[in-house]
Amino acid sequence: MKINVTINNEKKELEIAPDDILLDVLRRYGYHSVRRGCDTGMCGICTVLLDGKPVPSCSIFAARVDGHEITTIEGLPEAKELAKILAEEGADQCGFCSPGLIVNTVYLKKLKIKKIEEVKIKLIGNLCRCTGYVGQHRAIEKFLGVEK
Amino acid sequence: MIKFKEYIKPKTIEDAYNLLTTKNAEIIGGGAFLRLSNRKIDVAIDLIDANLNFTKETNDSVEIGSMVVISEFEENPVLSKLYNGFLKNVSETVLSFQMRNIITVGGTLYPKYGFSDLITALLVLPTEVYLYKSGKFSVEDFLKIRLEHKDILEKIVIKKENLKTSFQYIRNSEYDFSILNVAVSKGNEVKIAVGGRPAVAQLAYKTMQFLHGKDLNEEIIKEAAKMVSEEIPFADDIKASKEYRKKVCEALVKRALLEVM
Amino acid sequence: MKEVTRKIPKKDALGLLLGKPVYTDDLAPKNSLIVKILRSPHAFAKIKNIDTLEATNIEGIECILTYKDVPRIPVTRAGQGYPEPSPHDWYILDEYVRYVGDEVAIVAGKDEKCVDEALKKIKVEYEVFEPVLDFEKAEGHSSVIHPEKETHPMFEIGFDAQKNIAASYEMEIGSVEEELKKCDVVVSERFYTQAQAHVAFEPHSAASYIDMQGRLVILTSTQVPFHVRRIIAEAFDIPIKNIRVIKPRIGGGFGGKQAVHGEPFVAAVTLKTGKPAKIVYTRQEVFEATYSRHPMRYDITLGATKDGKLKVIDMQGLSDTGAYGEHALTTFMVAGSKTLPMYNKVDAVRFKGKVVYTNKVPAGAYRGYGAIQGNFALESAIDILAEKLGMDPTEFRRKNMIREGETSPIFKIMGEGREGVDMVVRSCKLNECLEEGMKLINWKEKFPRKKISETKYRGIGLAIAMQGSGIANIDMGAAILKLNDDGSFNLLVGATDLGTGSDTILAQIAAEVLNVPTEDIIVYSSDTDLTPFDVGAYASSTTYVSGNAVKRAAEKMKKLIIKEGALKLRLDESKVDFDGKYIYETNGNKKVSLKELATVLLYTENQKQLISDASYVGEESPPPFMAGFAEVEVDVETGKVKLINYVAVVDCGVTINPNLAKIQVEGGLVQGIGMTLFEDVKYSPNGKLLTNNLMHYKIPSRIDIGNIIVKFVESYEPTGPFGAKSVAEIGIDTPPAAIANAIYNAVGVRIKTLPITPEKILMNLNKK
Secondary structure, three states: OEEEEEEOOEEEEEEOOOOOEHHHHHHHOOOOOOOOOOOOOOOOOOEEEEOOEEEEHHHOEHHHHOOOEEEOHHHOOOHHHHHHHHHHHOOOOOOOOHHHHHHHHHHHHHHOOOOHHHHHHHHOOOOOOOOOOHHHHHHHHHHHOOOO | OOEOOEEEOOOOHHHHHHHHHHOOEEEEOOOOOHHHOOOEOOEEEEHHHOOOOOEEEOOOEEEEEOOOEOOHHHHOOOOOOHHHHHHHHHHOOOOOHHHHOOOEHHHHHOOOOOOOHHHHHHHOOOEEEEEOOOEEEEHHHHHHOOOOOOOOEEEEEEEOOOOEEEEEEEOOOOOOOOOEEEEEEEOOOEEEEEEOOOOOOEEOHHHHHHHOOOOOOHHHHHHHHHHHHHHOOOOOOOOOOHHHHHHHHHHHHHHHHHHHO | OOOOOOOOOOOOHHHHHOOOOOOHHHHOOOOOEEEEEEEOOOOOEEEEEEEOHHHHOOOOEEEEEOHHHOOOOOEOOEOOOOOOOOOEOEOOOOOEEOOOOOEEEEEEEOOHHHHHHHHHHOEEEEEEOOOOOOHHHOOOOOOOOOOOOOOEOOOOOOOEHHHOEEEEEEEEEOOHHHHHHOOOEEEEEEEEOOOOOOOOOOOOEEEEEEOOOOOEEEEEOOOOHHHHHHHHHHHHOOOHHHEEEEOOOOOOOOOOOOEOOOHHHHHHHHHHHOOOEEEEOOHHHHHHHOOEEOOEEEEEEEEEOOOOOEEEEEEEEEEEEEOOOOOHHHHHHHHHHOOHHHHOOOOEEEEEEEEEEOOOOOEEOOOOOOHHHHHHHHHHHHHHHHHHHOOOHHHHHHHHOOOOOOEOHHHHHOOOOOOOOOOEOOOOOHHHHHHHHHHHHOHHHHOOEEEOOOOEEEEEEEEEEEOOOOOOOOOEEEEEEEEOOOOOEEEEEOOOOOOOOHHHHHHHHHHHHHOOOHHHEEEEEOEOOOOOOEOOOOOOOHHHHHHHHHHHHHHHHHHHHHHHHHHHHOOOHHHEEEOOOEEEEOOOOOEEEHHHHHHHHHHOOOOOOOEEEEEEEOOOOOOOEEEEEEEEEEEOOOOOEEEEEEEEEEEOEOOOOHHHHHHHHHHHHHHHHHHHHHOOOOEOOOOOEOOOOOOOOOOOOOOOOOEEEEEEOOOOOOOOHHHEOOOOOHHHOOHHHHHHHHHHHHHOOOOOEOOOOHHHHHHHHHHO
């Protein structure tokens, strides 16, 4: 079946099977920053914005998003700023979890969350195995202007 | 992974119901868990366009459509303040923010998942569940009935009362299902619910009866907590043993009751 | 030192952070056949009959391979130097299946849909045997897991397949029995550790194709490209020269990719069909069918005199290597070789034990590599001993631990799989790490416990640890530098960047020697055709071994530049020097810029391509050291442990790129914390791994880790590049014992099996 989705502000027509998962469709259409990390919706590596809100693209059927908007890291201009701060902290390692984390964190900037405990709750679903989170939070606190 | 041949977004709950009962079909709620099953069906029904995404506040109640995602308990101005943020606090402990943006109220309640924290919390609030065909039920009745036919959860209605509330849980990692959870509310009566047993949440009727008409003090609370741990049935599962759940239940009920004392 | 101490972002940082498609699945040829594996539902069985006819006829299926269709040549999957210390007990496909998840058939088709369908249509008849599921009952069990005669070790490792023994080892210095008699205080305890899973977020992936010269090219998410090339050549009996292995960016490894995993299967399909093929493991397959950490059991006996001097250590262990023996002997030996030397003043020390096969998920390399298991046992036992002596645990360490300039006989006797190398510890600031850590955690005030409320108690505990820097006399790395016309350099290294940033720090080392900015060194790594040999990323070898090779190659390049520059300036070499920008007359005005010289050398005059190369093998393996301090809060009504603070003070020599060094420690710590408190492994009675997804297997989340503080105390390792040792593994070793000790100090409960769960604590509390 065909669906119409706006991806990173571009209107696109995609050919899908009714039971295709959004993550697979996005990768098939070249959005490789969205990745599969776990198959059970736990790791957050597949996070994209659906109508502006972070969702696990591995747990959504592509047909659901017909007529809706998807944003990946490529469609978020603020991503570069956060990426630079993460790089300067040395808070990046293998990079596999980074796009999903950045998408979710950029969304948090809109919410103007200032308390680190709240940030951690909202980011709990972005797992990382390389950095141990500590360096990421040094960078994220800078980016969000979190109160010390 | 679940497989199907058609994906349909009906515009009304009536259309959805017709599809559900005339075809080999299932309702896709958030899709989070149904996706993991190995079944083959013909039609996946997505209620996203069926006008079930509403939150209506009146003077004495709040109505929540079954397609409202549970992150709304954190972000929606009405829902996040309900019962002083009780449901917000509970919802924020559920899985991840991304998951809460797709898990729906209907998708949480209808399957009666044992691991659900929200069900435990709703059990101690004056909550009614509206099924499209079978009608209105209190949430505690809804959890007990076995439906003869498929149905669709349309909305829940939570009445506004003057209640003190508390929610306690135990997990190993914070990013996990609860090994056990406890919810308590106190108005004219005290309500105590225990979930993650691992089975779905239950009210502790005997203990609630025991507390009827009594004032809460530390001694009564201790006794009640012990009663709950003896009244509620527990079982082993991959996360914990029956014995552990029983012991921890007593501690959590005690803490919850102390909070609403 | 300028360049090596810069906190420069990784060269690939922005590309990775912004989601560039640079991993195996992104780079595999677009028309790759999709490869999936039919896996055994039984823990131990023999294939009586396998019928692939119906499956093969499904539209889109290109080939289905069973054990009858592939060469039967025993290899080890383990990525180690040749000849490997792991038994050659693995076959691409075999008639026997030895764990739930073992490979039964390889299916390749044009898309996932037809392959999934084909997998369901393969009919297999098994003869099912009684599986060996308890490693404490494996030796001599009636079920022999490797009865086949082709399976063999490469040299004597104590292998005895008939008894289900994959390897065994023993050594004794002095007489343990005699010296124990002289001790005033003796403790004897038993400890168990679990099969921790790596959970690197990029699942194992491999792709292969035949290039236009008819060679097999493999693109794979691996830590060991050169070992992969050799093992594939061996398994398929094709010449090494016909294989090229390329490692693109990879999404984490931690030891989980120090072996072949998917490569043999895609290679088999490509060799059969001539077509490109790709496999991407599901998360469940990564849990069930790659490998995880060796579960171990240790019986520790310690003897001391009442003045607090440790006199005897007896460490006897049993390790469970699962269905195949990858890394069996070596992880077992490291449990002793990288713990026992810390207490080098004993009169007698013994280390012995066996590694057994079971019909469970195979075990293999994982950061720490035995040291973390051994550390949990030894450092817990040390605390128990200290308490019996009435000594503060920090005082006990202070009195007995190894110091700079000292040695231990263990270094000579125990290497990895073989004898080790005698060495004096030239750099060791463990004592300063201990003092600094005590200050940071406020040991004097908080030891042993503080009551917070009726239901909550806080306690602190510590552990010290050591690791190594490469495997002495075995691990070799090489580097090539070449000069470009603009004065930049290409640095070609076999060394493998897993996301760790090794490409960057190796560039920093070269830049430091040449006095140029790191940005002028372009790194290309891990391609068996284009880069020189390197054993790969394991045993904490990259900074020390590969780094030394890079340093030497850069020193040679500097000499070449001076030589050519002198020629250009028509001066004697001795009158000329190079400062990174200019080759200049030391006592005069003549000079030429590097850029000008480089351009002239390529195009105009005396033309040549300046290239330098160097290899390095460590003659020693200088240990990094660490003191880890945990502060926990225990809820005595629920058993729940909250990690409040974790202080880690590390001596890894000079910290090259302090940001990246810090992140190695922080990342290692959180993995160690995961193994201690959260990562539980459960099997069904039939031997199926139940904790095979992230819903059940919990790695630490952001909210689970408390406040982590990492500090470095720098020493200077004279044999290391610019004084550096290693930092990759040391971070993971201390949490199990430090946290177990802290919990004991808080509430008097001593947990000796990992992970430490609230249930274990509460049940033990109630016993008291």
